[in-house]
Amino acid sequence: MDEQRGIVLVVDDDPRVARVYAEQLRRQHTVRVAYSGADALESLDTDVDVVLLDRRMPDQTGDEVLEQIRARGLTCQVAMVTAVEPDFDIIEMDFDEYLYKPVTGDQLLSTVDHLLRRATYDTALQEFFSVAAKRAALESEKPLSVLQESDEFATLTARFERLREELDESLHQLDDEEAFELALSDQF
Structure with a gap:
């Protein structure tokens, strides 16, 4: 599909992982990449539709970035994409999807597509x-x-x-x- 359907912000402190995710998504979406929580918050604006957010980052955790996203009143869809095994702490977190690494390109594309659709609900x-x-x-x-x-x-x-x-x-x-x-x- 040639049409760019959404703006996706990929946030991962491992540049290799972030680049792989970005390349897998660029065929169908406009992609921004951030390698830290601070960079993510700087890159984030009302144009971003979906954030793929790593939980374990050195400067700010994905949990902290998620809190800031919601505190700003941004309505983007957020998928936690992480190697952190889910525990009961996720119950109170305001994310829309939880992907446990490793994830495939098909999983990323499918998740973004579902999240874009869910945003209309x-x-x-x-x-x-x-x-x-x-x-x-x-x-x-x-x-x-x-x-x-x-x-x-x-x-x-x-x-x-x-x-x-x-x-x-x-x-x-x-x-x-x-x-x-x-x-x-x-x-x-």
Whole structure:
């Protein structure tokens, strides 16, 4: 596809990783690259649609950068792309997707495309996908016994179920392909 569909900010303190991600995305999107949290915040403006953010960086962590993004009131979609195994601390983080490294070019492109689409949804549907991403990240990395003992995970699951019930009324926003994709996903 020749059309540039979104502006993506890739943030990773490893220049090789950042360049690989950028090259994989440039075929379909306009890409900015930052190698530190400070550079990311300097590069960030209202034109950025999606941020791919590493959690573990030396000057500012991705968690701190995420807090600054939200404190500025920016509405860009944020995917944490990291080698940090998800733990219960992610429940309170205001990101939209969590990718555990290593990730493929196809995963990056698919994630960016999904996030661009999600940005057009109403707030409740965006919240649902964010909660679903956190739940899926924890389920993929934590043993069931640990999840069952966690009050935080129980609260997250209750929130997920409440949002899912509320969204039954909002499904009319989705086109046929998105509704089909959602129905087949394990998130709904």
